[in-house]
Amino acid sequence: MKGRLVPNWRKLENMLTHFPQAVPEIPVSNVEKAAEYYVNVLGFHFNWGNDQGGIGGISQGECRMFLTNAPFCQHYGNGGTVVVWLNLSSKQEVDELYHRWREAGAKILAGPEDKPWHLREFRVADLDGNQLRVFYDFSRELQQEQA
Numbered sequence: 001m002k003g004r005l006v007p008n009w010r011k012l013e014n015m016l017t018h019f020p021q022a023v024p025e026i027p028v029s030n031v032e033k034a035a036e037y038y039v040n041v042l043g044f045h046f047n048w049g050n051d052q053g054g055i056g057g058i059s060q061g062e063c064r065m066f067l068t069n070a071p072f073c074q075h076y077g078n079g080g081t082v083v084v085w086l087n088l089s090s091k092q093e094v095d096e097l098y099h100r101w102r103e104a105g106a107k108i109l110a111g112p113e114d115k116p117w118h119l120r121e122f123r124v125a126d127l128d129g130n131q132l133r134v135f136y137d138f139s140r141e142l143q144q145e146q147a
Contacts, residue, residue, distance in 0.1 A: 024084045025066045027073045028128045031056040034067045037127050041104045083131045091120045094136045098122045118142060 028034035031051040038044040038058050044065075049056025054072030058065050063086060073079040088094050091114075098112050101124055109123040109131065121135035 023064045025068050026082055026130050027079050028067045031067045031069050041106050081129045086134045088136050091136050094120050094134055097134055
């Protein structure tokens with residue numbers, strides 16, 4: 001990227017300056033079947049919705065996601081598979097979640113590994129091919145070791 005990105009403070013002074021957590025929308029073939037996988041295999045809670053309405057909400061801790069079926073997605077002009085990154089607090093949490101999900105029958109795409117970009121991560125897929133990339137950013141630990 002050429003040059004520095006500098007916000008235009010005059011335009012931003014009346015804008016919201018602290019955003020809440022993003023809530024991804026995950027396209028699925030059937031909201032209830034997808035929710036069953038997210039609940040029974042990945043440990044989420046099904047909060048509301050159904051396939052007839054086209055949308056449902058799931059959550060786990062601070063993480064919230066929406067599951068939406070094809071008619072719902074088509075109505076709003078979106079679709080295709082997505083990748084959702086879940087940021088955990090340590091390498092140990094990444095490894096523990098990997099083992100829990102593997103034992104529960106999650107579709108593991110890649111096991112835990114320290115990447116050259118300083119993330120420890122693993123990947124799983126849901127029934128519709130959407131991916132969850134679970135990671136921990138250990139770059140701060142490396143900086144502290146070098147200081």
